[in-house]
Structure formats: C-alpha cells, structure tokens
Amino acid sequence: MENFTFNVSTDIRFGKDRLGELPEVLNQFGKRVLLVYGGGSIKRSGLYGKIMDLMKENGNEVFEVSGVDPNPRIETVEQGAEICKAEDIDVILAVGGGSVIDCSKAIAGGAFYEGDLWEMVEKRGYMGDAVPLVTILTLAATGSEMNRGSVITNLKTKQKLGFGGPSFLPKASFLDPTLTFTVSEYQTAAGSADIFSHLMENYFDLTPGTDVQDGVAEGLMRTVIQNAPIALKDPENYDARANLMWASSLALNGLTGSGKAGTWSTHPMEHELSAFYDITHGIGLAILTPRWMEHVLNDETVDKLARFAREVFHVQESVPEMAARMGIQKLYDYFVACGIPMTLPEVGIEDDSAFEEMAAQAVAHSKIDTIGFQPLKKEDVVAIYEACMTPSSFI
Amino acid sequence: MENFTFNVSTDIRFGKDRLGELPEVLNQFGKRVLLVYGGGSIKRSGLYGKIMDLMKENGNEVFEVSGVDPNPRIETVEQGAEICKAEDIDVILAVGGGSVIDCSKAIAGGAFYEGDLWEMVEKRGYMGDAVPLVTILTLAATGSEMNRGSVITNLKTKQKLGFGGPSFLPKASFLDPTLTFTVSEYQTAAGSADIFSHLMENYFDLTPGTDVQDGVAEGLMRTVIQNAPIALKDPENYDARANLMWASSLALNGLTGSGKAGTWSTHPMEHELSAFYDITHGIGLAILTPRWMEHVLNDETVDKLARFAREVFHVQESVPEMAARMGIQKLYDYFVACGIPMTLPEVGIEDDSAFEEMAAQAVAHSKIDTIGFQPLKKEDVVAIYEACMTPSSFI
Numbered sequence: 001m002e003n004f005t006f007n008v009s010t011d012i013r014f015g016k017d018r019l020g021e022l023p024e025v026l027n028q029f030g031k032r033v034l035l036v037y038g039g040g041s042i043k044r045s046g047l048y049g050k051i052m053d054l055m056k057e058n059g060n061e062v063f064e065v066s067g068v069d070p071n072p073r074i075e076t077v078e079q080g081a082e083i084c085k086a087e088d089i090d091v092i093l094a095v096g097g098g099s100v101i102d103c104s105k106a107i108a109g110g111a112f113y114e115g116d117l118w119e120m121v122e123k124r125g126y127m128g129d130a131v132p133l134v135t136i137l138t139l140a141a142t143g144s145e146m147n148r149g150s151v152i153t154n155l156k157t158k159q160k161l162g163f164g165g166p167s168f169l170p171k172a173s174f175l176d177p178t179l180t181f182t183v184s185e186y187q188t189a190a191g192s193a194d195i196f197s198h199l200m201e202n203y204f205d206l207t208p209g210t211d212v213q214d215g216v217a218e219g220l221m222r223t224v225i226q227n228a229p230i231a232l233k234d235p236e237n238y239d240a241r242a243n244l245m246w247a248s249s250l251a252l253n254g255l256t257g258s259g260k261a262g263t264w265s266t267h268p269m270e271h272e273l274s275a276f277y278d279i280t281h282g283i284g285l286a287i288l289t290p291r292w293m294e295h296v297l298n299d300e301t302v303d304k305l306a307r308f309a310r311e312v313f314h315v316q317e318s319v320p321e322m323a324a325r326m327g328i329q330k331l332y333d334y335f336v337a338c339g340i341p342m343t344l345p346e347v348g349i350e351d352d353s354a355f356e357e358m359a360a361q362a363v364a365h366s367k368i369d370t371i372g373f374q375p376l377k378k379e380d381v382v383a384i385y386e387a388c389m390t391p392s393s394f395i
Numbered sequence: 396m397e398n399f400t401f402n403v404s405t406d407i408r409f410g411k412d413r414l415g416e417l418p419e420v421l422n423q424f425g426k427r428v429l430l431v432y433g434g435g436s437i438k439r440s441g442l443y444g445k446i447m448d449l450m451k452e453n454g455n456e457v458f459e460v461s462g463v464d465p466n467p468r469i470e471t472v473e474q475g476a477e478i479c480k481a482e483d484i485d486v487i488l489a490v491g492g493g494s495v496i497d498c499s500k501a502i503a504g505g506a507f508y509e510g511d512l513w514e515m516v517e518k519r520g521y522m523g524d525a526v527p528l529v530t531i532l533t534l535a536a537t538g539s540e541m542n543r544g545s546v547i548t549n550l551k552t553k554q555k556l557g558f559g560g561p562s563f564l565p566k567a568s569f570l571d572p573t574l575t576f577t578v579s580e581y582q583t584a585a586g587s588a589d590i591f592s593h594l595m596e597n598y599f600d601l602t603p604g605t606d607v608q609d610g611v612a613e614g615l616m617r618t619v620i621q622n623a624p625i626a627l628k629d630p631e632n633y634d635a636r637a638n639l640m641w642a643s644s645l646a647l648n649g650l651t652g653s654g655k656a657g658t659w660s661t662h663p664m665e666h667e668l669s670a671f672y673d674i675t676h677g678i679g680l681a682i683l684t685p686r687w688m689e690h691v692l693n694d695e696t697v698d699k700l701a702r703f704a705r706e707v708f709h710v711q712e713s714v715p716e717m718a719a720r721m722g723i724q725k726l727y728d729y730f731v732a733c734g735i736p737m738t739l740p741e742v743g744i745e746d747d748s749a750f751e752e753m754a755a756q757a758v759a760h761s762k763i764d765t766i767g768f769q770p771l772k773k774e775d776v777v778a779i780y781e782a783c784m785t786p787s788s789f790i
Contacts, residue, residue: 001410001572001633001634001638001641003409003413004407004409004410005409006407006409007404007405007407008403008404009402009404010402011402012399012400012401012402014399014400014401014653015396015397015398015399016398017398018398177396208634209634209635209637209638210638211617211618211621211622211638212615212638212641212642212645214614215611215613215614215615216610216611216615216645218610218613218614219610219611219612219613219614220607220610220611221610222606222610223606223607226606227606238396238604239396239603240604242654243396243604243605243606243607246396246654247607250607250611250650255645255650259409259637259641316711
C-alpha cells in the first residue's frame with residue numbers, strides 16, 4: 001500500500017425530506033447564491049420551486065446559470081465565473097448530476113482565476129481558492145458530490161479534460177434518493193455503469209497489499225449489480241435508488257483509490273469518445289470496459305481479473321484465465337441485461353476513421369502508456385476501439 | 396436504508412515517514428500541547444523522543460498525561476481536564492491506541508465541562524466544545540482515530556460506558572503502519588478481533604436495503620481475515636499492518652453503520668466483562684461473538700447469517716441454517732487459529748457468580764433488549780455468558 005492523505009470533509013445529508021436543512025447549510029457561507037442547474041427537469045419536478053421558496057424565505061439573493069450540458073462546456077464555466085466575480089457570490093448551489101456539479105466546481109475556481117479558464121483546466125491541478133460549493137444530487141453516477149474532481153469539455157479543441165483541487169470539494173451534499181425516481185431507464189443504466197467503472201478503474205491496479213481498497217470496491221460493485229436492475233424495473237424503489245446513490249459517492253471519494261499507485265485506463269479512452277461524438281459517458285465506459293479487460297489479460301493481470309470474477313460475480317472456476325474470462329463475460333452480459341447498447345455503431349459511431357486521432361489524444365492526455373494497469377500505447381487503444389465495433393464474446 | 400448524516404472530516408495522514416508533517420498539523424491550533432500516552436512503550440521505541448524533538452524545534456509548550464490504562468479511567472480524564480483548564484491547552488496530542496485516544500477525547504470535553512466528569516460520561520451524548528485533538532495511532536483496533544466515540548471506565552462503580560459527540564472527532568490522525576510492528580502477538584490478535592467485532596455489530600442489523608454498508612463491511616472483514624494471520628506470523632509485514640490499520644479506521648467511522656436503525660449487541664455484553672474483570676476488550680469480544688451468533692440464529696436472522704458465511708468465508712452450502720452454522724464455526728476456528736483464548740476460564744473468569752449482575756448491567760446500559768439484531772433480555776445475556784465457559788462447536 002502506498003502512502004496517502006484522506007481528508008474528505010463533505011457534510012453528507014443522506015435521505016428523504018431533508019431539504020429543510022438547506023438554509024442552515026447555505027447560511028454558513030453567506031446569503032448571495034449562484035444556483036447552477038441543467039435543463040428544465042428540476043422545474044418540471046417541482047424541485048426548483050421548493051429550493052427557490054426556501055431561499056426566498058431565508059433572505060438569499062439568488063443568481064442563476066442554467067442549461068449546463070451533459071458534457072459541461074468551458075463557455076458555461078466562463079459565464080458562471082463572470083457572475084461570481086461581478087456579483088460577489090458567497091456560495092454556489094449545484095442542483096443536478098455530475099455535469100452540473102463539475103461545471104460548478106470549475107466556476108468556483110474560475111471566480112478566483114486570472115486568465116483564460118481553459119488554461120486553468122489544461123493545467124489539470126488547481127491549487128487556488130474557490131467559492132464554497134453545496135450540491136443537491138439528482139443523478140447517481142459520477143461521485144462528484146463528494147470529491148475534488150471536475151471534467152470539462154472544449155468542443156472547439158475537441159478536448160474533454162479532468163482537473164481538480166482541494167478547494168473543489170463540496171462543503172455539503174444533499175443525497176435524496178427520491179430525487180432520482182424520475183431518472184430515465186437509459187440514464188439509470190448509464191449512471192450505474194459510470195459508478196461501476198470508477199470502481200473498476202481503481203480496482204485494477206498492480207500496487208500490492210491493497211485489500212482494504214479492493215474489498216470495499218468489491219462490496220460496492222456487488223451493490224451496483226444487485227440494485228441497478230431493481231431500479232431499472234421499479235424506478236421508485238427507494239432502497240435500490242439509495243444504494244446506487246451512496247455507492248456513487250463512495251466509489252470515487254478516495255476510499256477505493258487512495259494508497260494505489262496506478263492510473264485509470266478506460267476513462268481516458270472514453271473521454272475521447274465523448275469529446276469527438278458527444279455520447280453518454282457511462283455508456284461509453286460500459287462499451288469499452290470488457291474489451292479493455294480482455295486486451296490487458298495476461299500473466300501479470302490474470303490473478304486480479306480472476307479475483308474480480310470470484311468476489312464480484314461469484315464465479316467458481318478454479319483455472320485463473322478461465323475464471324477471468326468468465327468474469328469479463330458476466331460483466332458484458334450484465335451491461336446487456338441493463339439495456340445498454342454494447343457496440344459503438346449502436347451509439348452512432350459508424351466508422352473508425354477518427355480512432356487513430358482519438359487514440360493519440362487518449363495517450364497524450366493521460367498516463368495510460370506508462371502507469372496503467374497494463375501500459376497502453378496508441379495501437380492498443382485503437383485495437384480496443386476496434387473491438388467495440390461489433391458484439392463480443394470472451395470465453 | 397435509514398436517513399443519516401456522514402461528516403467525517405478527520406485529516407488522515409496514512410503511511411510511513413510522515414511524522415515531519417506533525418508541526419504543521421499542530422500549528423493549525425496553537426502552541427500549547429497536552430501530550431497523552433500510555434505506558435513506556437513509546438519511550439522505548441524512540442517515538443516519544445522523535446515527537447518531543449519535533450515539538451521542541453516547533454516552539455511548542457508541552458504538558459503531559461501518561462500512564463493511561465488499557466481501559467482508561469475517569470481519574471485520568473479528571474487529571475487531564477485539570478491541566479487543560481489550568482494551562483490553557485490549545486491542542487491535545489494523543490499517542491497510542493484506542494484507550495489513549497478515548498481518554499484524550501474525554502479530557503478534551505472535560506476541559507469545557509462544568510461539574511463531575513463521570514456525570515458527563517453517564518449522559519452518553521456530549522454536545523459541548525472540546526479541545527482540538529490530533530492522534531498518532533500505535534495500535535490497529537478501536538477506530539477511535541476517526542470517530543466521535545469514547546469509552547471510559549469507572550472501577551469504583553464497576554462501569555464501562557461509551558459516550559461521544561461531534562467535537563470529539565480528531566482533527567487529524569497519523570496512521571503509520573510501522574508504529575504497529577512492535578505490537579505483541581496477543582495485542583495484534585485482540586486488536587484484529589476488535590476491528591472484526593465492530594464490523595459484525597454494524598453488519599448484523601435488520602434494516603432493509605443496506606447493501607452498500609454490508610458490502611463494505613464484508614470487504615473489510617475479508618481484509619482482516621487475510622491480514623491478521625500474516626501480521627501474527629510476520630509482525631513487520633508492512634502491507635498486512637497497513638491493511639489492518641486502515642480497516643480499523645473504516646470499520647467504525649460511520650461507513651458501515653450509517654443508515655442502519657439497530658444497536659450493538661456484543662459490545663454491551665463485553666463491557667461488563669471488562670468492567671468486572673478488566674480483561675482485554677478484543678479478547679472478550681472474540682469469545683462472546685460466535686456464542687451470540689448461535690444464540691440469535693432463528694428464522695428472522697438466518698438469511699443474514701448465511702450471507703455472512705457466503706460473502707465473508709466463501710461457504711458454498713445452500714441450506715441457509717447450515718450455511719449460517721458453518722459461518723459461525725469458521726469464525727470461531729479463525730479466532731482459535733489467531734491464538735485467542737476462546738473460553739472465559741482461559742482469561743481468568745473461573746466461575747459464573749457475577750453473570751446475573753453483569754447481565755443486568757449490560758441490559759441497563761444499552762438498548763440490546765429492544766433494538767438489538769435480536770432483542771436480548773437479561774436471561775439471554777446470562778445464557779451467552781454461560782456458553783462462553785467451555786469450548787464450543789456450532790455445526
């Protein structure tokens with residue numbers, strides 16, 4: 001196990017009927033609020049009205065950034081940061097999923113950043129101040145509600161980059177599973193695949209002696225496998241939604257990744273799919289993950305892949321390579337059963353003409369070619385993209 | 396899943412060679428330090444000298460409370476609180492295991508409490524201020540380094556009571572696995588049993604829909620099962636010590652207990668053993684736990700007990716009651732293999748004359764008779780104590 005610092009101070013208010021605590025939480029920081037949200041769904045659901053009523057009664061002065069895109073754009077960040085500077089905002093209230101929260105983090109930092117904000121993102125690490133951030137989560141997926149990271153997209157340069165820093169950690173996050181009852185089947189499946197992928201990215205690492213991190217990840221993976229199908233069939237099942245929501249936060253708050261030396265592999269490859277084709281992040285991850293697992297299966301990785309099969313999918317097979325392959329197949333079948341389109345053509349990527357460029361970018365913007373679970377060169381990434389063009393079988 | 400608040404802001408500095416960060420951490424709170432520790436082991440190991448040198452160089456004024464007992468006494472708390480008041484202490488530095496940290500928490504609160512300090516403990520919940528607390532952990536066991544709880548003993552009244560409050564949460568904790576290399580075989584086994592028991596207490600609860608909490612607990616239980624035997628055989632195995640140390644913190648920081656409605660069962664029974672006979676807490680827990688599991692095995696509990704057997708010990712048996720019994724047996728055998736004396740006579744409790752009184756106290760000082768995994772009346776507790784008098788078999 002490697003040395004690490006774990007300091008996750010986000011005040012999590014988990015459960016239903018807790019929105020009444022919002023004024024008390026906001027008042028810790030001040031009265032001038034920037035409300036950030038996406039489309040009109042929080043207006044249709046009545047959540048927007050409830051929040052505005054609470055803030056009005058609390059004497060808040062409220063400014064707004066709305067229309068945050070699923071892959072949040074640098075232009076929206078610039079717009080929000082301008083408001084923070086001009087209006088002396090005390091606290092940002094992000095209401096939405098990971099995109100809204102990621103955008104809000106970049107706005108929070110942008111309010112203190114002098115210079116071009118895409119430059120701020122490109123530096124990848126942000127050590128400056130930020131406006132305090134409070135979140136109300138409406139989608140279980142990215143874990144952004146309890147971590148320091150943000151992913152911002154620049155459609156002009158076709159880049160989707162992760163960056164972050166200590167001041168981005170939300171001060172408080174409201175996690176109310178009932179707010180996810182209206183999440184569509186497609187987005188529920190995509191969100192669950194995203195949670196699963198975060199766990200996999202941290203899990204598949206060669207640092208020795210990380211049983212705590214791996215055991216926690218296995219437990220959370222089993223939780224997603226058990227609860228996503230229930231939420232898909234019965235969208236208002238409170239416990240299924242609650243387990244997915246809490247798993248999303250714990251998957252990416254440092255618990256499963258701290259103490260490990262490696263880097264993520266699938267996300268850098270997926271970021272290029274989203275940047276080039278604007279597809280749903282979680283779906284891209286689900287498509288890539290089993291192909292990536294098969295591509296990296298070798299003597300060095302087989303034991304961990306077999307452990308995954310045994311602990312997560314209860315595979316009984318004793319031959320490691322066979323167990324590993326059965327685990328990959330079970331994961332693929334699980335994604336299929338969740339209704340996820342499992343090839344790139346099904347999500348509108350019909351030809352492979354951009355794969356070389358995308359693969360070059362994936363390698364350039366990450367460390368997958370050096371400290372991945374298995375190092376991936378540009379050719380490896382192209383091969384993994386190619387394997388995603390048709391349905392797969394792994395046994 | 397029940398509603399919960401999770402707000403664990405302790406700044407964890409995990410790993411070796413990090414003591415150099417201590418001055419910076421202490422300086423957040425001030426220069427006047429109360430150093431709290433147990434026996435002479437930190438002097439013999441050289442840790443005391445290193446800490447004192449760092450603080451001297453940092454310009455700290457240092458006061459001391461030493462000789463904290465394994466079951467820390469209210470008299471020591473009174474002594475420390477007096478010093479805090481008289482010397483205007485800015486920060487308490489606890490160097491030791493759970494007893495030292497628990498004692499330091501009570502001192503931290505006692506410094507602000509007007510009146511008799513045993514009265515403060517007896518109220519069970521402490522909502523007042525406390526002196527900021529920084530810990531350097533030397534024993535993986537209680538999890539006190541990352542939570543709000545404290546257990547204090549009053550030998551005069553034969554009471555050992557848990558109490559706690561938000562201001563008791565350590566501000567920062569240094570978790571250096573190498574500091575546990577010198578922990579004896581007996582204390583390593585006892586500490587591991589303590590960690591395991593915390594996980595079991597949270598796990599065995601009838602609240603529906605807690606897969607996250609249960610999955611995390613199962614992963615941490617497997618971690619203890621894998622790593623304690625390695626640490627017992629090879630005390631300087633860094634990864635084994637690291638996994639036990641980090642598991643100890645996560646077992647009891649709210650991750651595995653939040654969102655559950657029940658109460659603990661084995662700890663209240665063990666607290667009476669320690670209060671009456673001053674035995675090692677973790678050993679008492681190991682002796683009690685399998686007998687308690689068998690005592691509460693019934694139609695309502697069998698599924699959870701069988702899940703434990705399958706997920707934690709990889710039992711393949713399909714008949715639930717048989718699986719449950721095999722899980723209990725495997726746990727018992729595991730404790731035996733760790734060298735833990737598994738009957739009360741082996742730890743010096745030769746007769747059952749005090750069992751009635753102890754059982755009455757266990758019920759009086761807890762809620763085990765109402766919201767336990769299965770409610771335990773005084774007669775149940777006596778029966779469990781009696782079952783601990785001889786070796787057991789569960790299948």
